[in-house]
Amino acid sequence: MADVSHNAGPVERVVELHLPSRLGYEKVAMDAAASLARRMGFSADRVDALRTALAEAITNAIEHGNAHDAQMRVLVMLTVRPSELVVSVADQGRKPLMPAHLSPPPTIEESFTRGDKGGWGIWLIRELMDEVEFTTAPSGGNQVRMVIHLEKQS
Amino acid sequence: MLDNDLEVHIREREGVAIIDLIGDVTTFAEEKITNAYNEVSRKGARNILLNFRQNDYINSAGIAILIGIVTEVNRSNQRLAMSGLSQHFQKIFRMVGLAQYVDIYQDEDEAIRGFTAAMA
Numbered sequence: 001m002a003d004v005s006h007n008a009g010p011v012e013r014v015v016e017l018h019l020p021s022r023l024g025y026e027k028v029a030m031d032a033a034a035s036l037a038r039r040m041g042f043s044a045d046r047v048d049a050l051r052t053a054l055a056e057a058i059t060n061a062i063e064h065g066n067a068h069d070a071q072m073r074v075l076v077m078l079t080v081r082p083s084e085l086v087v088s089v090a091d092q093g094r095k096p097l098m099p100a101h102l103s104p105p106p107t108i109e110e111s112f113t114r115g116d117k118g119g120w121g122i123w124l125i126r127e128l129m130d131e132v133e134f135t136t137a138p139s140g141g142n143q144v145r146m147v148i149h150l151e152k153q154s
Numbered sequence: 155m156l157d158n159d160l161e162v163h164i165r166e167r168e169g170v171a172i173i174d175l176i177g178d179v180t181t182f183a184e185e186k187i188t189n190a191y192n193e194v195s196r197k198g199a200r201n202i203l204l205n206f207r208q209n210d211y212i213n214s215a216g217i218a219i220l221i222g223i224v225t226e227v228n229r230s231n232q233r234l235a236m237s238g239l240s241q242h243f244q245k246i247f248r249m250v251g252l253a254q255y256v257d258i259y260q261d262e263d264e265a266i267r268g269f270t271a272a273m274a
Binding site: 023024027030045048049051052055056059107108109111112116117118119120121124127 | 178180181182210211213214215217218219221222224225228240241242245246249250251252254255
């Protein structure tokens with residue numbers, strides 16, 4: 001882990017991962033984040049929640065933002081703070097996240113009648129993380145910033 | 155290495171068609187799971203158990219596949235149960251609403267007892 005704090009005060013530690021835009025690579029980031037979270041003292045159920053939310057964010061970045069272009073990368077940043085873990089996932093923005101992706105999910109009853117049964121990813125992220133923010137990455141792509149608080153044990 | 159990490163096996167126990175799902179349930183699992191469901195249905199299965207094992211990765215694409223199976227089960231007047239899910243995925247399935255339409259058991263033995271009681 002790289003210590004990015006050069007001044008006195010709270011020390012932040014940051015891990016960066018650059019993933020190819022190919023489904024399956026999200027598992028590498030899930031394992032890294034889970035390892036970090038366990039070392040920070042998160043309970044097993046919170047680590048599971050983090051794994052699921054991170055997987056959904058990276059999958060969205062691969063499928064929607066980077067449109068499965070393996071040449072494009074997904075940047076995952078894990079920032080360790082004393083009482084929380086901040087996770088940001090950024091794509092290279094070939095396709096902006098449409099508002100529809102941010103709308104409430106369908107109910108399962110609606111899903112039964114639709115051909116496409118999906119659309120649960122963003123909703124899962126919001127349900128499982130303590131803070132979620134969708135922004136534009138410095139690279140111009142989509143970025144989701146998620147925070148999970150260490151003191152909040154469910 | 156990073157994809158297609160799901161093994162699917164079909165067997166029968168006490169009148170229940172059991173589909174063992176060993177590994178990841180993601181978008182790569184759709185064909186395997188759908189084929190297994192279609193196979194047991196073709197053979198006339200009325201009671202079907204999705205028996206999860208070593209599934210530390212089920213994502214929203216996997217959930218969509220399972221919703222698709224539940225849709226077919228409802229149309230076909232079959233009975234579907236799930237067993238072997240971790241506490242985390244039991245929670246997720248409750249959140250999504252799947253648990254309203256599928257009986258969720260801790261393990262295979264408990265599920266078989268549930269089917270037997272329902273058939274009695």
